[in-house]
Amino acid sequence: MRYLSGLNPVARVAEILPQIKRVTDVEKVAAWDAAGRVAARDVVAPHDYPPKPRAAYDGYAVNSEATPGRFRVIGTVLVGQYRGDLAVGSGEAVYVTVGAFLPDGADAVVPEEAVERDGEYVVVKARYEKYANADPPGSYVRRGTVMLSQGTVVTPFDVVGLLDVGITTIYAYRKVRVGIVATGDELIVPPIDPDTAAELVMKGKVIESTASLVAWYIQTYMPYVEVREKVVASDRHEEVRAVVDKFLAEYDAVIITGGAGPSEIDHFYKLGFGGLRGFRMKPGRPTSVAVVGGKPVFGLSGYPISALHGVIRIVEPVLRHMANVTRPPGLGWVYATVTQDVHGEMAQVVRVKIEPGEGELYAKPIKVKHHSFTEPEAGGLALIPPGGVKKGDVVPVLLYRDVRRSGTGPP
Amino acid sequence: MRYLSGLNPVARVAEILPQIKRVTDVEKVAAWDAAGRVAARDVVAPHDYPPKPRAAYDGYAVNSEATPGRFRVIGTVLVGQYRGDLAVGSGEAVYVTVGAFLPDGADAVVPEEAVERDGEYVVVKARYEKYANADPPGSYVRRGTVMLSQGTVVTPFDVVGLLDVGITTIYAYRKVRVGIVATGDELIVPPIDPDTAAELVMKGKVIESTASLVAWYIQTYMPYVEVREKVVASDRHEEVRAVVDKFLAEYDAVIITGGAGPSEIDHFYKLGFGGLRGFRMKPGRPTSVAVVGGKPVFGLSGYPISALHGVIRIVEPVLRHMANVTRPPGLGWVYATVTQDVHGEMAQVVRVKIEPGEGELYAKPIKVKHHSFTEPEAGGLALIPPGGVKKGDVVPVLLYRDVRRSGTGPP
Numbered sequence: 001m002r003y004l005s006g007l008n009p010v011a012r013v014a015e016i017l018p019q020i021k022r023v024t025d026v027e028k029v030a031a032w033d034a035a036g037r038v039a040a041r042d043v044v045a046p047h048d049y050p051p052k053p054r055a056a057y058d059g060y061a062v063n064s065e066a067t068p069g070r071f072r073v074i075g076t077v078l079v080g081q082y083r084g085d086l087a088v089g090s091g092e093a094v095y096v097t098v099g100a101f102l103p104d105g106a107d108a109v110v111p112e113e114a115v116e117r118d119g120e121y122v123v124v125k126a127r128y129e130k131y132a133n134a135d136p137p138g139s140y141v142r143r144g145t146v147m148l149s150q151g152t153v154v155t156p157f158d159v160v161g162l163l164d165v166g167i168t169t170i171y172a173y174r175k176v177r178v179g180i181v182a183t184g185d186e187l188i189v190p191p192i193d194p195d196t197a198a199e200l201v202m203k204g205k206v207i208e209s210t211a212s213l214v215a216w217y218i219q220t221y222m223p224y225v226e227v228r229e230k231v232v233a234s235d236r237h238e239e240v241r242a243v244v245d246k247f248l249a250e251y252d253a254v255i256i257t258g259g260a261g262p263s264e265i266d267h268f269y270k271l272g273f274g275g276l277r278g279f280r281m282k283p284g285r286p287t288s289v290a291v292v293g294g295k296p297v298f299g300l301s302g303y304p305i306s307a308l309h310g311v312i313r314i315v316e317p318v319l320r321h322m323a324n325v326t327r328p329p330g331l332g333w334v335y336a337t338v339t340q341d342v343h344g345e346m347a348q349v350v351r352v353k354i355e356p357g358e359g360e361l362y363a364k365p366i367k368v369k370h371h372s373f374t375e376p377e378a379g380g381l382a383l384i385p386p387g388g389v390k391k392g393d394v395v396p397v398l399l400y401r402d403v404r405r406s407g408t409g410p411p
Numbered sequence: 412m413r414y415l416s417g418l419n420p421v422a423r424v425a426e427i428l429p430q431i432k433r434v435t436d437v438e439k440v441a442a443w444d445a446a447g448r449v450a451a452r453d454v455v456a457p458h459d460y461p462p463k464p465r466a467a468y469d470g471y472a473v474n475s476e477a478t479p480g481r482f483r484v485i486g487t488v489l490v491g492q493y494r495g496d497l498a499v500g501s502g503e504a505v506y507v508t509v510g511a512f513l514p515d516g517a518d519a520v521v522p523e524e525a526v527e528r529d530g531e532y533v534v535v536k537a538r539y540e541k542y543a544n545a546d547p548p549g550s551y552v553r554r555g556t557v558m559l560s561q562g563t564v565v566t567p568f569d570v571v572g573l574l575d576v577g578i579t580t581i582y583a584y585r586k587v588r589v590g591i592v593a594t595g596d597e598l599i600v601p602p603i604d605p606d607t608a609a610e611l612v613m614k615g616k617v618i619e620s621t622a623s624l625v626a627w628y629i630q631t632y633m634p635y636v637e638v639r640e641k642v643v644a645s646d647r648h649e650e651v652r653a654v655v656d657k658f659l660a661e662y663d664a665v666i667i668t669g670g671a672g673p674s675e676i677d678h679f680y681k682l683g684f685g686g687l688r689g690f691r692m693k694p695g696r697p698t699s700v701a702v703v704g705g706k707p708v709f710g711l712s713g714y715p716i717s718a719l720h721g722v723i724r725i726v727e728p729v730l731r732h733m734a735n736v737t738r739p740p741g742l743g744w745v746y747a748t749v750t751q752d753v754h755g756e757m758a759q760v761v762r763v764k765i766e767p768g769e770g771e772l773y774a775k776p777i778k779v780k781h782h783s784f785t786e787p788e789a790g791g792l793a794l795i796p797p798g799g800v801k802k803g804d805v806v807p808v809l810l811y812r813d814v815r816r817s818g819t820g821p822p
Contacts, residue, residue, distance in 0.1 A: 009797065010758045032601040032618070035627075051613055078646075080597020082614035099597065099713075101615045156627045160620045160715040166612030168605035186491020186510060190443040194579035201577030202462055203493035204512045207443070209571045216446075216567045220742070235489075280797060281758040302510075304571045305784065305792075309760040312794065312809070331631070332743020332810060335772065347421045347692040349720040358805070360771055361746065373716065381716075383723065386420065386691060394769070398723070399743060 007278040007285060010313045016276065017321050021294035023252065025174040031162040034154040036223025037172035038323050043148040048138035049165035052101040053108075055079075057133040060093040060115055060122050061106035067128045072121050077103060093122055102134060109133035140372060141165045147374045151326030153224055155400040161374025175226040176323045178218065179247030182211035183258040183267055184302055185235045208232055210257045210304045214311055221331070222316065224323040235259055240267045244297065252322060253295055255315065258302030260286035268299030284309035289318065296322075330379065330399035336363035338382065340391050348384040353377045354403050363397050379403070418689040418696060421724045427687065428732050432705035434663065436585040442573040445565045447634025448583035449734050454559040459549035460576035463512040464519075466490075468544040471504040471526055471533050472517035478539040481532050488514060504533055513545060520544035551783060552576045558785045562737030564635055566811040572785025586637040587734045589629065590658030593622035594669040594678055595713055596646045619643055621668045621715045625722055632742070633727065635734040646670055651678045655708065663733060664706055666726065669713030671697035679710030695720035700729065707733075741790065741810035747774035749793065751802050759795040764788045765814050774808050790814070 026040040055061065062071055071093035077083050079099035087104040088094055094103050095112075102109070108128045115122040141147065147167065148158055154170070162170070187208045188200055197207055215227045228251055233239045240256070244267075247254040259267040268288045269277070275290025275297070287310035288299035296318050300307040320328065339362050342350060351373070352363035363382050366375055379401035389395060437451040466472065473482055482504035488494050490510035498515040499505055505514050506523075513520070519539045526533040552558065558578065559569055565581070573581070598619045599611055608618055626638045639662055644650045651667070658665040670678040679699045680688070686701025686708070698721035699710035707729050711718040731739065750773050753761060762784070763774035774793045777786055790812035800806060 030601065030605045032620070032623070047613070049612075077615075078596060080595065080616050082616075099615075099617065156624060160624050163612075163618040163620045164715070166609045166618075168609040168612075168618070184491065185489060190441065194441050198577045198579040201460075201574075201579075202458070204488075204510075205491050205493075206510065207574040207577075207579070209443070209574045212443070213567060213571050279758075280756070281760075282755065283760070285757075304575070305760065308792070312760070313758060330743060332741060332745070333814065334743070334745045335767070335814075344693065345691070346696075347690075347724060349692075349694070349716065349723070356746065360805075381719070394771075403744065403746075 007280045008276045010279050010281055012276060013289065013314050013317055016289060016291055016296070017318065019291045019294065020296055020318060020322060021252075022322050022324055023173045023176055026171050027174055028169050029172045031159055031168050031170055034162070034170050034172060035156045035159050036329070037154050037170070037175070038224050038325055039148045039150050039152045039154060040171040040173045040324070042146045042150050043162070043167065043170050045141040045143055045145045045147055045165060045167065047166070048143050049140045050101060050135055050137055052137055053106070053131060053134040055096040055098055055100045055102060055109050055133070056135050057109050057111050058097045059095070059109045059111040059133065060124070061088065061096045061102040061109050062093045062124065062128070063088060063090050063105055064108040064128050064130045064132060066090040067108070067110070067124050068126055070121055070123050077101070107131060107134065146376060149327065149376070151324055153325055153327060153329040155329050157373035157400045161372040164372035173224070173324050175224055176253060176319055177226050177228045177251040178253045178255060178319070179228055179251045180211050180215060180230040180255045180257070181240065181243045181247065182208055182230070182232045183235055183240050183256060187232055189232050210302055210307045213304045214255060214257060214300065214307055217308060217311055222319055223329065224325060225319050237267060237270050241271060244271060248292055248295055248297070253319065254297045255300060256298065257300045257307050260288070260299050260301050271297070273297055279314065281309060281313055284313070287314050289314055328402035330402045332399055334361060334397050334399055334403070335394050336361040336380070336382065336397045337392060337394050338389050339364045341388065342384050343388045344384065345386060347386045349381050350384060351375055351378040352380050352382045352397060354379040354397065354399065354401065356403055361397070361403055363395065418691045419687045421690050421692055423687060424700065424725050424728055427700060427702055427707070428729065430702045430705065431707055431729060431733060432663075433733050433735055434584045434587055437582050438585055439580050440583045442570055442579050442581055445573070445581050445583060446567045446570050447740075448565050448581070448586070449635050449736055450559045450561050450563045450565060451582040451584045451735070453557045453561050454573070454578065454581050456552045456554055456556045456558055456576060456578065458577070459554050460551045461512060461546055461548055463548055464517070464542060464545040466507040466509055466511045466513060466520050466544070467546050468520050468522050469508045470506070470520045470522040470544065471535070472499060472507045472513045472520055473504045473535065473539070474499060474501050474516055475519040475539050475541045475543060477501040478519070478521070479535050479537055481534050483532055488512070518542060518545065557787060560738065560787065562735055564736055564738060564740040566740050568784035568811045572783040575783035584635070584735050586635055587664060587730055588637050588639045588662040589664045589666060589730070590639055590662045591622050591626060591641040591666045591668070592651065592654045592658065593619055593641070593643045594646055594651050594667060598643055600643050621713055621718045624715045625666060625668060625711065625718055628719060628722055633730055634740065635736060636730050648678060648681050652682060655682060659703055659706055659708070664730065665708045666711060667709065668711045668718050671699070671710050671712050682708070684708055690725065692720060692724055695724070698725050700725055739813035741813045743810055745772060745808050745810055745814070746805050747772035747791070747793065747808045748803060748805050749800050750775045752799065753795050754799045755795065756797060758797045760792050761795060762786055762789040763791050763793045763808060765790040765808065765810065765812065767814055772808070772814055774806065
């Protein structure tokens with residue numbers, strides 16, 4: 001059993017990482033296109049946001065020290081409008097909608113349903129504190145705050161948070177470029193007539209799905225990798241070699257599926273690159289990796305589950321390393337144990353920090369004042385049922401950071 | 412506070428489901444295009460697979476009763492080849508590669524590294540049992556087995572399993588078609604120059620991200636829904652109304668973001684559809700839903716986190732109902748407690764059934780003989796470390812079915 005002699009423990013994949021070239025190209029990327037990209041520098045807030053007090057409620061912007069009182073309404077500022085010309089004196093008010101910056105001189109908002117209108121005047125009967133119903137300057141973010149650390153994979157939630165405070169570009173590493181070649185004379189490749197395909201399967205043919213599953217996993221769980229090409233080759237070794245050579249010239253990494261058994265058809269072996277050939281994993285023993293000019297060439301089984309196992313244990317840690325990822329993204333709903341009481345009669349969603357414990361995940365609620373998502377510590381959104389929860393209760397959490405214990409190694 | 416009077420408990424969303432039209436259109440879909448689609452009928456295996464014994468190893472196909480012995484090699488069947496002309500007599504052998512159907516007369520495979528070659532003969536020294544190194548007929552699936560039940564959302568894993576056994580078409584419901592309209596005079600819409608956008612944010616403008624986040628969540632977590640259109644409208648109510656009317660005519664559901672506060676700008680209220688206006692949820696109180704001619708119109712906050720909360724609590728259960736989903740898909744890595752020992756020196760991946768328990772998930776290993784994924788009971792792949800695990804140990808699991816406790820209600 002040529003290929004089974006000297007199978008490698010899966011942990012040995014770490015040994016080849018130093019031979020592999022990381023991506024060093026850095027690009028300026030618009031924040032709205034940044035989901036899935038890896039931050040190449042810390043993303044630091046260049047200014048306080050909001051720059052001025054911002055209405056958190058529809059109503060009348062006034063100077064809090066003049067409340068209670070009677071105010072003449074001198075204008076309107078809707079969200080999105082900018083009225084540098086407008087300033088309120090102590091007996092004046094300006095109508096504002098949620099999100100509008102307050103005019104100079106105003107520092108609080110009286111809800112519109114809490115005033116009495118009297119012609120061009122409004123009457124405010126209660127005392128309103130400074131910043132009542134308003135987000136103070138810098139309350140979303142302070143200049144100099146690290147919003148995303150270098151190596152973080154930007155999630156759709158981060159994008160929202162960046163845009164919210166006016167950060168519209170980030171520096172990101174170029175994506176890792178991968179070519180996938182599925183090998184096998186037995187493969188039939190969609191699109192084809194489904195009935196014909198079904199008949200061929202009953203005569204021993206195989207509908208290509210392994211390389212498609214591998215590509216799907218990469219696209220879903222490794223958004224920092226770009227599958228540039230996926231081709232199907234016959235088992236003629238010269239054909240496979242030509243594709244691999246082309247991919248090595250053009251991309252950062254090559255994945256071969258199929259032709260990995262002990263038979264004469266053994267493309268990875270015939271390529272002659274050496275490397276780690278076979279791992280102590282089941283299924284997926286033929287999984288292999290070699291490094292050619294700093295670029296990894298992976299050999300995976302032709303069977304879907306075996307190939308996917310190879311991707312999870314061997315390919316993912318290598319590509320993550322190449323992509324400079326220190327903080328991978330997460331997906332999906334999980335259950336987690338809340339670390340403190342959360343009160344409230346209404347159904348709530350709260351941002352949480354996620355920490356793996358013994359056999360469970362802990363969700364630590366993070367106090368946030370604003371509506372955006374980028375809290376450097378947060379990794380998910382917890383759903384709190386009506387009536388709140390007690391410390392130790394379990395709640396569903398929508399993750400956006402990976403919760404696997406190791407950031408760079410296999411899960 | 413017009414819109415806060417009489418807020419609805421979130422559970423009331425269930426009351427409107429009977430008024431909403433489910434999708435009834437059914438299409439024949441190629442299995443390789445079926446990921447994300449909802450099975451409209453049970454998917455039943457139309458035949459045993461494999462139809463004949465299938466090589467599980469590269470080597471020599473023989474009749475097991477003639478082992479040990481000396482066999483004349485009369486031919487070769489590589490995976491994907493079909494040799495109806497070839498049959499082995501008791502002193503004969505045929506070279507086969509993994510996945511090939513055995514020729515008539517053969518019922519076992521002797522690994523190629525276990526024979527001695529002697530010219531056109533091979534010598535087999537040991538006794539091989541029937542089906543040794545071969546998958547028996549029907550071992551992947553038996554004719555009549557329900558591979559996917561009606562209402563199941565097809566995952567990429569199911570696709571692999573269906574193709575593996577030669578099921579190339581399924582009947583699926585048409586996707587639910589949704590139009591999204593983001594409203595707000597304050598919105599600036601990418602693509603635009605990022606520096607200009609950043610300046611505008613500091614003058615009170617808002618870069619559109621709420622509707623984009625909503626669309627992303629739908630595309631990622633509700634693949635059975637198609638976001639057909641996403642447009643941005645000003646706060647001129649006539650403009651919003653025209654878009655909503657168009658979407659109601661063309662699609663199954665409409666989502667409006669923004670313009671949902673207590674101010675004069677309140678598109679959902681002005682549309683006059685009635686419905687459930689405001690929910691007891693925080694953030695996201697203005698979340699609303701009305702039913703117009705059997706189609707839901709949702710009003711969501713203009714703030715990203717508030718709108719997303721509305722999607723999770725109110726929109727998702729309604730769209731899931733419309734799509735006829737009884738078994739939603741899952742995504743992501745979670746931790747789960749294994750329910751029995753798993754032995755083995757090698758690193759393994761095993762299919763598991765996932766069951767939510769008190770505060771944790773349980774992963775019950777499922778014995779599978781073949782390489783494909785579709786096991787009706789399975790919902791994830793568990794990673795078993797080298798050396799195996801004991802009952803009660805916690806392992807990472809890649810989910811492909813939803814683990815939230817309720818299939819149709821809010822999480």
